Amino acid sequence: MKAITTRSYGSPSVLKAEEVPDPVPKGDELLIKVHAASLNQANLVLLKGKPFLARFAYGVFKPKHIITGSDISGVVKAAGKQVKHFKPGDEVYADLSNYGFGSLAEYVAVPEKALALKPTNLSHLQASAVPLASLTALQALRDAVRVQPGQRIMIYGSSGGVGTFAVQVAKAFGATVTAVCSKKHMENMKLLGADYVLDYGKIDLTKYYGSFDAILAINGYQHLATYKKLLTENGVYVMVGGSASQMFEAMLLGPIFTLGSGKKLGNFLKKHNTDDLVELTNLIEADKIRPLIDRVYPFQEFKEAFTYLDQHHAYGKVIITIQN
CATH class of the missing domain: 3.40.50.720 (NAD(P)-binding Rossmann-like Domain)
Structure with a gap:
């Protein structure tokens, strides 16, 4: 599969598009086909390794999470034997910042406890802007x-x-x-x-x-x-x-x-809580909150997306589409 990788700290220029092995979900994981992923300031921390204290969590000398990105919206393609609440075909979204990141790829293996059903009134592009x-x-x-x-x-x-x-x-x-x-x-x-x-x-x-x-x-x-x-x-x-x-x-x-x-x-500091993501889903479906999207970039323009985010001018979220 194709993925956006970072193997050293630095500017958006260190990011690369690579072919990497498809993930294989464990018993409590699901294989998600990612349709869209949004960027957050946390992605810049992982990219630059700044502030330096963050390196003690994400890798002192180089990033330990090779595939970057945290927010996803996509479709379940396969489920591990221990998965109880999701099935292939379900439209889901998640914040992966507590689960190894990896959203900027065609596929990602995600623990069941990280996922929630995507709001029915949002597209995948919109839903990817929500989680973190x-x-x-x-x-x-x-x-x-x-x-x-x-x-x-x-x-x-x-x-x-x-x-x-x-x-x-x-x-x-x-x-x-x-x-x-x-x-x-x-x-x-x-x-x-x-x-x-x-x-x-x-x-x-x-x-x-x-x-x-x-x-x-x-x-x-x-x-x-x-x-x-x-x-x-x-x-x-x-x-x-x-x-x-x-x-x-x-x-x-x-x-x-x-x-x-x-x-x-x-x-x-935020803590992952799927119940809170479900609460947000309810607020979205009740039209009480909605995601605001500034710019959408196709996969091949990922460096431009990170550069724009780094300029701190975005109104709302910056999105990278993974699937056409």
Whole structure:
């Protein structure tokens, strides 16, 4: 089969299209014919090996996952003897970031526990945009922020893959949402349901005090002291992604910055949970959230897809089609 591989850390130029052996599913796995796969910032971490701490999980000197990619949507071609809930012909989707990656290939062997049935109202191309980014948004808002109806929530960095889902999930939970993004995406944020939209190029957040019950910052950007000022008395700030220095700042300095107050500052990492993917499927089929797709690239233009993602200009998700 054909696959996109990375055998050393670097820029998109190190990626290659190779012929590799077809995967053979184990007893609890299914063989999936991949129709489409989406890219996430996590794919850039695996590609570049940055921040360096990530190498302790993904390979210190070179990537241990040769075939990259995490989000898939496709069709079951074969099932192992221990598989109970899926059969050949089922349309499924999954986040493979906890299961060895490998989505950017014609076929992938996936543990049953990683899969969910694809939303019936989405194409494979649309469904591939959902798993990792929407799971991150859902878990960050529901579990870390503990969003409640009527709360005022800021989504800082709202126009990317996680951000566009976060705006919609927060609205589905009944929150009043302020989205912070670049000027060119402000109208799009309103269309997604944001109650208020701020242009991060013009707004001075240091002049806001006690305005938000919760802040979800995708990749950080502001100083912790600024986010602290923005929170109400018992407000919660959660950072998703970002540089190693930003992660350590939130993790180590967050508790110090909030001493003597009811405020909380910290970061968040997604955990795979198929039940959460099913919950998202229900929200999608109820038309409460939808994936936003910026660009779609054919398989042979995979380097262009990664290069575009690396420029940090994407509104929503970047997709690579695997099957014509």
